[in-house]
Amino acid sequence: MSMNAVKEQLEPVVVNLAWCKGCGICYSLCPTKVLSSNELGKSIVSEPNKCTRCKICENHCPDYAITVMGVKK
Amino acid sequence: MLAHLEKYFRTERLPHIWCPGCANGIIVKSLVEAIDKAGLDQDKTVIVSGIGCSSRAPGYLNFNTLHTTHGRAIAFATGVKLANPELNVIVVTGDGDGTSIGGNHLIHGARRNIDLTVLLFNNSIYGMTGGQYSPMSPQGAKATTSPYGNIERPFDICNLVTASGASYVARGNSYHTSQLTNLIYQGLQNKGFSFIEAISTCPVYFGRKNKLGRPADMLKMQKEFCISKEAAEKMSAEEKAGKVITGVLHYAELPEYTEQYQKIVDKCQRR
Ligand SMILES: Cc1ncc(C[n+]2csc(CCOP(=O)(O)OP(=O)(O)O)c2C)c(N)n1
Ligand code: SF4
Ligand code: SF4
Ligand code: SF4
Numbered sequence: 041m042s043m044n045a046v047k048e049q050l051e052p053v054v055v056n057l058a059w060c061k062g063c064g065i066c067y068s069l070c071p072t073k074v075l076s077s078n079e080l081g082k083s084i085v086s087e088p089n090k091c092t093r094c095k096i097c098e099n100h101c102p103d104y105a106i107t108v109m110g111v112k113k
Numbered sequence: 114m115l116a117h118l119e120k121y122f123r124t125e126r127l128p129h130i131w132c133p134g135c136a137n138g139i140i141v142k143s144l145v146e147a148i149d150k151a152g153l154d155q156d157k158t159v160i161v162s163g164i165g166c167s168s169r170a171p172g173y174l175n176f177n178t179l180h181t182t183h184g185r186a187i188a189f190a191t192g193v194k195l196a197n198p199e200l201n202v203i204v205v206t207g208d209g210d211g212t213s214i215g216g217n218h219l220i221h222g223a224r225r226n227i228d229l230t231v232l233l234f235n236n237s238i239y240g241m242t243g244g245q246y247s248p249m250s251p252q253g254a255k256a257t258t259s260p261y262g263n264i265e266r267p268f269d270i271c272n273l274v275t276a277s278g279a280s281y282v283a284r285g286n287s288y289h290t291s292q293l294t295n296l297i298y299q300g301l302q303n304k305g306f307s308f309i310e311a312i313s314t315c316p317v318y319f320g321r322k323n324k325l326g327r328p329a330d331m332l333k334m335q336k337e338f339c340i341s342k343e344a345a346e347k348m349s350a351e352e353k354a355g356k357v358i359t360g361v362l363h364y365a366e367l368p369e370y371t372e373q374y375q376k377i378v379d380k381c382q383r384r
Contacts, residue, residue: 088201
């Protein structure tokens with residue numbers, strides 16, 4: 041496995057907290073509860089190993105703050 | 114999304130001004146994906162808008178953009194297209210901008226079948242000015258100007274634009290994002306007046322006034338009340354009650370305005 045592949049396994053979803061407005065869409069829609077909210081309501085990746093890379097979060101984030109790694113667009 | 118972001122957005126202007134959970138950002142993403150799929154040249158593409166929250170979209174997009182006056186986006190876009198018919202001209206408008214103050218430009222653009230792609234963000238309200246009802250607010254809906262419920266009936270804007278003469282008319286929503294991308298893509302392919310109503314959300318005004326819950330709840334509602342035209346064809350009238358039909362609602366091959374205009378120019382120059 042390349043370093044990138046290892047990183048993608050550990051970190052399937054990346055949240056850009058500078059752009060996240062804490063709207064709750066991603067962690068409400070995530071079917072496997074990978075995402076949850078921090079004390080500001082912003083999105084955090086709490087259960088990365090449960091991610092199926094379905095991209096529901098990325099597709100519905102209105103602020104382009106979520107990227108699901110390692111899937112073709 | 115990352116690759117698209119750097120290519121198609123003015124990323125230095127992000128994050129955008131829209132409120133947390135406003136679905137406008139989701140619809141803009143579909144627009145950009147449709148443009149990418151259609152392979153439009155950024156230098157040959159013009160995005161024109163009027164005034165409103167939704168009309169702020171072109172400010173974030175890395176194309177030739179024009180932020181015009183309230184309701185007049187289609188009028189400006191008509192001028193751009195007639196002067197340079199080789200350009201791809203896209204109009205971004207809201208339900209207030211496009212169907213209230215700009216309603217006349219909309220029907221006449223459709224009647225001429227001029228080659229524009231018009232994307233109307235329908236959040237059922239005037240968001241920017243604080244939540245007044247629009248010609249597309251549902252009957253009974255609460256707004257700052259209808260505190261006891263709206264007594265007016267909303268436009269079915271897709272029917273109106275079809276009846277006015279547009280060659281392509283479609284409706285999508287901000288939950289079913291790949292469908293919306295496809296509908297916009299097909300609109301970009303059509304040489305003529307293409308109209309796409311994209312059901313958006315305004316969690317801050319429409320959502321709060323009508324107690325619709327959090328932004329995610331408003332998206333889930335769209336998932337429930339929107340059904341595709343294909344699914345609707347198999348349903349009984351009872352099952353369809355209260356549902357909103359999405360998909361390509363109308364398509365017809367019709368003469369396009371700038372082509373007709375060029376024919377007149379050619380004819381006169383031959384004399
Ligand atoms: C000539 C003129 N009249 C009124 C206004 C005030 N105004 C600004 S935006 C707006 C309504 C926008 O509603 P909509 O198109 O639905 O956009 P939204 O903000 O909901 O996205 C109005 C009435 C204006 N800017 N110019
Ligand atoms: S959907 Fe986007 S903006 Fe909203 S909480 Fe998730 S990451 Fe943040
Ligand atoms: S890709 Fe799917 S499973 Fe993974 S975090 Fe996003 S919504 Fe959840
Ligand atoms: S006022 Fe409504 S439409 Fe405007 S940005 Fe806020 S949520 Fe969106």
